[in-house]
Amino acid sequence: MKTRLADAGLPVARHRIATTVADIALAARDLGWPLVVKPLAGFGSTNTHIVYGPGDLDGMRQILDQPIAASAWFATEPAFAPLTGQGGMLVEQYVDIHREYHVDACWTDGEPVYQIAGRYNVPPLVGMGGALGSVLLPADSPETEPIIRLAEQAVRALRIRDGFTHTELFHDYAGRLLVGEVAARPGGGGIQRTLHHAYGLDIPTLLMQSAIGQPIKADPRPRPGVYGWVGPYVPDGTITTIGAPEAIERQPGVIEATVAAKTGGKGGMTGTGLWAGAAGYAYLHGSTVDHVLQLMPNAVEAFAIRVQTHRPELVR
Numbered sequence: 001m002k003t004r005l006a007d008a009g010l011p012v013a014r015h016r017i018a019t020t021v022a023d024i025a026l027a028a029r030d031l032g033w034p035l036v037v038k039p040l041a042g043f044g045s046t047n048t049h050i051v052y053g054p055g056d057l058d059g060m061r062q063i064l065d066q067p068i069a070a071s072a073w074f075a076t077e078p079a080f081a082p083l084t085g086q087g088g089m090l091v092e093q094y095v096d097i098h099r100e101y102h103v104d105a106c107w108t109d110g111e112p113v114y115q116i117a118g119r120y121n122v123p124p125l126v127g128m129g130g131a132l133g134s135v136l137l138p139a140d141s142p143e144t145e146p147i148i149r150l151a152e153q154a155v156r157a158l159r160i161r162d163g164f165t166h167t168e169l170f171h172d173y174a175g176r177l178l179v180g181e182v183a184a185r186p187g188g189g190g191i192q193r194t195l196h197h198a199y200g201l202d203i204p205t206l207l208m209q210s211a212i213g214q215p216i217k218a219d220p221r222p223r224p225g226v227y228g229w230v231g232p233y234v235p236d237g238t239i240t241t242i243g244a245p246e247a248i249e250r251q252p253g254v255i256e257a258t259v260a261a262k263t264g265g266k267g268g269m270t271g272t273g274l275w276a277g278a279a280g281y282a283y284l285h286g287s288t289v290d291h292v293l294q295l296m297p298n299a300v301e302a303f304a305i306r307v308q309t310h311r312p313e314l315v316r
Contacts, residue, residue: 133230190229231278
């Protein structure tokens with residue numbers, strides 16, 4: 001994918017394919033330090049590692065051979081297998097991300113049915129293990145047009161004509177806008193439900209129409225204000241306390257809340273079954289993008305997550 005995007009002249013992180021630590025060292029000669037090492041077919045930021053310099057490579061040997069712990073929900077997902085057992089890994093130039101965006105689109109006969117941009121509250125690679133979410137950008141925002149234009153160029157370069165795309169884009173501290181990836185699916189996390197709140201889109205129904213070969217009938221109608229979502233991570237351990245949706249919905253700006261985590265359940269990156277180990281999602285409505293971002297901390301706090309950490313027993 002990245003090679004095709006680069007061949008089309010689109011801005012992407014420079015990259016190489018590797019199979020061993022020695023390959024990573026060779027890639028660094030060309031790409032420089034730091035590097036990002038990750039699966040060829042990723043899953044969120046699973047098994048994704050930042051290698052800051054040559055001194056980190058010895059530690060990488062053990063990391064490459066280790067699977068990532070996962071609950072039954074995700075145990076068969078290939079990205080959780082050891083990187084050395086995946087037939088290769090992607091080594092990329094590190095991008096110092098200032099803001100990360102997503103563009104969700106639906107396509108029929110090579111033309112977009114809709115294209116809607118959003119901005120993450122924090123880049124997911126650095127935000128895993130915290131509260132992750134995003135805000136849909138108003139169509140007239142100065143951020144929106146260049147993001148949608150570049151995402152559309154990426155989809156067309158990959159010759160995607162029908163179905164759904166979720167394009168990730170990075171704006172780095174050097175002022176560059178780069179394509180991270182194009183996923184052939186709708187956005188995950190709370191994005192689909194946020195699209196419903198903001199535009200009246202019923203993504204599951206649209207997926208059904210696409211799957212059985214019906215024409216996709218979507219009529220996105222923007223509603224007043226700005227919409228977003230946020231989901232707090234549940235730490236490793238056994239959940240002892242979790243807030244109810246009603247308590248979360250009493251927070252300023254929250255229009256809907258869901259809670260997937262349950263008392264007695266497990267935390268961790270795959271414990272709840274939701275993306276990034278989220279406890280659930282709070283959906284927010286505000287007047288501006290910054291306003292919605294400011295509403296997120298209160299919503300996160302209302303999840304009231306408490307866990308009992310697992311302590312290894314002493315060997316006597």
